[in-house]
Structure formats: structure tokens, C-alpha cells
Amino acid sequence: MAHEQTFWPVDAGNGEPDLWVCMSCLSEVYKRKVPMPHCPTCQGVSTYEVFDLASIKDWGTDELVAKAEEASREVPPPPVESFAPPLEEQPAE
Numbered sequence: 383m384a385h386e387q388t389f390w391p392v393d394a395g396n397g398e399p400d401l402w403v404c405m406s407c408l409s410e411v412y413k414r415k416v417p418m419p420h421c422p423t424c425q426g427v428s429t430y431e432v433f434d435l436a437s438i439k440d441w442g443t444d445e446l447v448a449k450a451e452e453a454s455r456e457v458p459p460p461p462v463e464s465f466a467p468p469l470e471e472q473p474a475e
């Protein structure tokens with residue numbers, strides 16, 4: 383029987399970083415939640431710090447970046463009503 387990991391939910395504002403990385407083992411990352419009572423990999427307590435995906439890609443290992451990308455897909459982003467400007471093809475001169 384698998385031992386199920388429990389989490390503290392963490393709220394994040396719009397556009398705020400919401401990926402929590404364990405700074406102790408740098409191999410666990412969760413979106414908008416942190417494992418309780420401790421990190422499942424290194425058993426570190428209060429070792430999680432929040433980052434956005436771009437900065438994790440900046441310094442994270444390939445494995446951590448892959449996990450972060452997976453985590454960021456976990457929760458569908460809230461619908462954003464925006465008017466994205468159409469991409470204009472600029473002819474190269």
C-alpha cells in the first residue's frame with residue numbers, strides 16, 4: 383500500500399511565483415502546495431521556497447526543471463480574458 387503524501391495548500395496571487403522547491407535536496411517541486419510534515423526526499427522541514435518556472439529553468443537541474451514543468455501543468459491556469467495582439471509576420475528585408 384502506498385503511503386499517501388499530504389500537503390499544505392499555498393495560495394498564490396495572480397502572476398506570483400507558485401512553484402515550491404525544496405532548497406535542501408533540490409529534487410522536489412510542487413505547485414501551490416508543500417508536503418507535510420516534511421520533504422518526502424530529504425525529510426527537511428521548512429526547506430521549501432517559492433520560485434517561478436523561469437527562474438527554476440535558470441538554475442535547476444534537468445530533473446528539477448522537468449518536475450517543475452510537470453507540476454506547473456497540474457493545475458489548469460485560471461481563464462484569462464485578454465486580447466492578445468495578433469502575431470504580425472514581419473517580412474525580413
Ligand SMILES: [Zn+2]
Pocket residue numbers: 404405406407408409410421422423424425426429
Ligand atoms: Zn528535500
